[in-house]
Amino acid sequence: MGKSILMIVGDFGEDYEIMVPFQALQMVGHDVHAVCPEREAGETVKTAIHDFRGDQTYLEERGHDFELNATMADVDPADYDALVVPGGRAPEYLRTHEPVLDAVRHFFEEDKPVAAVCHGPQILAAAGVLDGYDITAYPAVRAEVEAAGCSWVDGVTTDRNLVTGQAWPDHPEWLAQFMDLLGDEVSHGEPVAAADD
Template structure:
């Protein structure tokens, strides 16, 4: 089976693990991941952040590693992609207001292509009418009201679980990346077999 093409939507201060780990895991099994950010070109750098859970009432945020965008935003041809992935962190809160980002998400929803979301990534999805309506969706707990107001059902998973509703895969945050990636691969039709 040929590898699939995945469009990753990111912005400044997107969660670094949800970019780097996801991209490298998908590319390790032969898929292509194009990471795009509004008004950025291939080769441009964005700052990332690292959210951690250290016993406070909410997460802490620390500087992550810089990330190099590998596809120019304005050159994206949506028909070439098999799935879209909305990484979390702080990036989603501002890129979700970009009408071009909304149009991209709408394309995947209307063409019934897989949609993958983790942590705050769901903020991008709820900005597009109908995308989470009737769906069961996991996300960071702080996003529960947005999921509910958009007509979805918030699923409160453990920090290491992922949830699949049709072709939508979701999870709470980066601690669930192993399960999340495993479920994304299944939805993409990717089989990994171990030799005896």
């Protein structure tokens, strides 16, 4: 049975970290509402594509216009079963919006599944919910999330209700672990080829 999932996004969030989970979770039957503070359903946020080419940090290029399908001001977190927090540059300003932090706190207070990737844990740190967790994030924000009270793990990890990944290359395992928390049946082995007809 599909779950109701809230996804908090903003301008210059990472394109793959918004689009891929938004579509993949819908594909398996979940109802995903993407919201942004001070924007309404039908409006868009601009995404960015972050690529890793061997430089000291990532390269950022313009992504897509991603259409919101719900209005944050109308959202009651109690109506949702789970939360997704993508990364990119959006978390650095999304964490300054009290309604965003209040929504995040609800999911932790109620022990609901949360998936955060890349810079998304910056929002969790600002909400004060990371104390005692084992998590990962984009390595450049390690000091920030550790200062919020968590322990650092290299690689995708699940600790209680929270699944974290370092960046979009982690999608297969990050989404699989999140879907496990949602109660979806997920194969973690080698892909199974279709039988010849």
